[in-house]
Amino acid sequence: MGLTRTAFLWASTNPWLAERLPRYGFAKRAVSRFMPGETLADALAASGPLVSRGIGTVVTMLGEEVRDAGEAAGVAAHYRDAEREISRRGLDVELSVKPTHLGIAVDPSALDAFVVELGRAAERRTRKLWIDMEGSRWTDATLALARRARAETGGIGVCVQANLRRTDADLQPLLEEGVSIRLVKGAYLEPSSIAYGDKREVDAAYLRLARRMIDHAAKAPSSGARYAFGTHDRAMVAALREAGVGGVPGCEIQMLYGIGPAAQRELAEAGVPHRILISYGARWFPWYMRRLAERPANVWFLLRSLVAR
Ligand SMILES: Cc1cc2nc3c(=O)[nH]c(=O)nc-3n(C[C@H](O)[C@H](O)[C@H](O)COP(=O)(O)OP(=O)(O)OC[C@H]3O[C@@H](n4cnc5c(N)ncnc54)[C@H](O)[C@@H]3O)c2cc1C
Numbered sequence: 001m002g003l004t005r006t007a008f009l010w011a012s013t014n015p016w017l018a019e020r021l022p023r024y025g026f027a028k029r030a031v032s033r034f035m036p037g038e039t040l041a042d043a044l045a046a047s048g049p050l051v052s053r054g055i056g057t058v059v060t061m062l063g064e065e066v067r068d069a070g071e072a073a074g075v076a077a078h079y080r081d082a083e084r085e086i087s088r089r090g091l092d093v094e095l096s097v098k099p100t101h102l103g104i105a106v107d108p109s110a111l112d113a114f115v116v117e118l119g120r121a122a123e124r125r126t127r128k129l130w131i132d133m134e135g136s137r138w139t140d141a142t143l144a145l146a147r148r149a150r151a152e153t154g155g156i157g158v159c160v161q162a163n164l165r166r167t168d169a170d171l172q173p174l175l176e177e178g179v180s181i182r183l184v185k186g187a188y189l190e191p192s193s194i195a196y197g198d199k200r201e202v203d204a205a206y207l208r209l210a211r212r213m214i215d216h217a218a219k220a221p222s223s224g225a226r227y228a229f230g231t232h233d234r235a236m237v238a239a240l241r242e243a244g245v246g247g248v249p250g251c252e253i254q255m256l257y258g259i260g261p262a263a264q265r266e267l268a269e270a271g272v273p274h275r276i277l278i279s280y281g282a283r284w285f286p287w288y289m290r291r292l293a294e295r296p297a298n299v300w301f302l303l304r305s306l307v308a309r
Helices: 003-011 015-023 025-031 040-052 069-089 108-124 136-152 167-176 199-219 234-243 261-270 285-294 298-307
Strands: 056-061 093-097 129-131 156-161 180-184 227-230 251-256 274-280
Touching (some): 015 025, 040 056, 040 069, 040 274, 108 129, 136 167, 227 234, 251 261
Parallel strands (some): 129 156, 156 180
8 A cells, every 4th residue: 555545544534633734725725626515505506417417416424433422413413404405305315424423433223213214214215325334443333234224224325345355245145135335445544454455456356346236236126226336446437337337227336526527427428327426514634635545646636725825
């Protein structure tokens, strides 16, 4: 793993930097490339033009590692209001949530009830509630949460990370139990004992897992489960299309807002189902550091914003 990537992933967990960097105007200007604004209204406004072109979005409020039950309840209340607003406006917008933002560390039973409630609300409008996957400390709890909630409602999707060696084994029960799945490469710093470190190994695992998901979708076209492939890697998108994404019902590509607009246009022109994930919120620092770690060229945008006034 490159030194720059390791440094940004380290920075993403540093509370001192998280407290200070976001106060600077240059940092706000740089992050705006990946984030249309800090409020739900900003995310829904950015969804508008996409949704009107038939491209659905997923919106998520940034924040993680909440250790206070009251704060977690506030985050849940925000998402409840967001679901109500999206439903009222009939938008093709889904929600994605982070377990540690919703207080998995302080009140897991409240989180269980909340995920079932929002999963049911999503199911009523034939959409999904997506559960993000965070660092490996949370993998077991997050998968268990998704499987418990899926037993109650079909409106549940969970993210799995191809860089974790365990994901080969984790995938099967999720497929069998009809949990919708978003496959990503993995954005967290993990020890080599549990994760592939080399990009080629991660890519090989990603494609192996993706093929299993696509085969499963092809065999059960009316299961209602969706399989989303979250990646901006153009070679990977080509391999996914070759493997069936774009033809097999239930399979789609997901990308982050502001990344790879050319690739997003290509998907639209080719009629490949895809969604754009839009983040919003004031607590963007760790998330932004992970985006810089993914592509050192993004650092230039940060530096250019430092000199541009
Ligand atoms: C919709 C979606 C949801 C996600 N949810 C999660 C989650 O819940 N948990 C989690 O751990 N991770 C999540 N991720 C992040 C994911 O794990 C990867 O870190 C990220 O997508 C980078 O991997 P990649 O396959 O896109 O490209 P890589 O293999 O990292 O890079 C290949 C190429 O893709 C392009 N690219 C990749 N990233 C960027 C970027 N930030 N800016 C510009 N170009 C870029 C570049 O051209 C790069 O050379 C999510 C990603 C997406 C798209």
